[in-house]
Amino acid sequence: MKNLFKLMLLMLTVFTLNIACTSDDDSSSATTVTEDEVVTELHxxxxxxxxxxxxxxxxxxxxxxxxxxxxxxxxxxxxxxxxxxxxxxxxxxxxxxxxxxxxxxxxxxxxxxxxxxxxxxxxxxxxxxxxxxxxxxxxxxxxxxxxxxxxxxxxxxxxxxxxxxxxxxxxxxxxxxxxxxxxxxxxxxxxxxxxxxxxxxxxxxxxxxxxxxxxxxxxxxxxxxxxxxxIINEVYSNTGSYLAFAGPYQGY
Ligand SMILES: [Zn+2]
Ligand SMILES: [Zn+2]
Structure with a gap:
């Protein structure tokens, strides 16, 4: 009977760990969903x-x-x-x-x-x-x-x-x-x-x-x-001014 209890406790622990892993997976897929986040107000x-x-x-x-x-x-x-x-x-x-x-x-x-x-x-x-x-x-x-x-x-x-x-x-x-x-x-x-x-x-x-x-x-x-x-604070080439943006894009 004591052994059965230990077994159940072990299974419960494994089960709990599983849930923890699953919820980790969920949060990473939630990050993916964020890419297409629906907004209702302009920035x-x-x-x-x-x-x-x-x-x-x-x-x-x-x-x-x-x-x-x-x-x-x-x-x-x-x-x-x-x-x-x-x-x-x-x-x-x-x-x-x-x-x-x-x-x-x-x-x-x-x-x-x-x-x-x-x-x-x-x-x-x-x-x-x-x-x-x-x-x-x-x-x-x-x-x-x-x-x-x-x-x-x-x-x-x-x-x-x-x-x-x-x-x-x-x-x-x-x-x-x-x-x-x-x-x-x-x-x-x-x-x-x-x-x-x-x-x-x-x-x-x-x-x-x-x-x-x-x-x-x-x-x-x-x-x-x-x-x-x-705008990067370095004079660009022979222009005497600062380049607006050369990339690469980080947000695609
Ligand atoms: Zn800034
Ligand atoms: Zn031009």
Missing amino acids: AAYSAFNTDATTIYIDETGTNVVIETTGLPNHQTVYWGEGHPLYIEEPDVELTPSIMSSNNNAVTITVDATPNLTGSTVSTTFNTIGIAVSGASIFNDQEGGGPLNQAAASLDFTGAHIGPGVYHYHLEPKAFSNDDDALIGVLLDGVFLYGRKCSATGSYPEDLDVSGGHTSTTQYTDGEEEYHYH
Whole structure:
């Protein structure tokens, strides 16, 4: 009888261990489910976007955010073309043929409402890699598949130009972020990009990964820590400024 009791106790222990293992499995599959987490409210950072240019909403699945933009930024540049109210002279800029007021700059992107930070990284490609708070596109460190320094002379005061296609930033967009912690925009993986400083410390972050990312609070997370990118605080190539983002994406 005593032996039977011992046996039952042993079985109970094995059973309990089993449950423990099973619930471990459950929590890891729960992490996978988090990738497609349904949200009901837009992230507070989207409130910083230019509402004249952008329409931002959660799609019908509740897992993605759609950003429709005219691509027309709410700041001055030579690329508006003479006669436009936001046109400014920039005599040192080697203009590309297009001007913004006669160009179709519209772009729509769909990003994860909750970025998946558990998968492998993904390289950026030559085209829109994100939408800035101004409404215009963000590009990477390439120009037409080649290095950016060939096109650096055509970049305006805010690190942007047209051609081919939409008006886009390659460098720190000084029209709205100049050596500060301002929100730059959101990238295609759903991760937000900030200026060279972090609001968590008020200074240049020193714990950035290869993508310029780290996890800390931001001015839009209400005290919660969240993974985000920064413009890396190193002058890029021959541009005299700071590259907006070269990748790879961490949030796909
Ligand atoms: Zn370009
Ligand atoms: Zn930060």
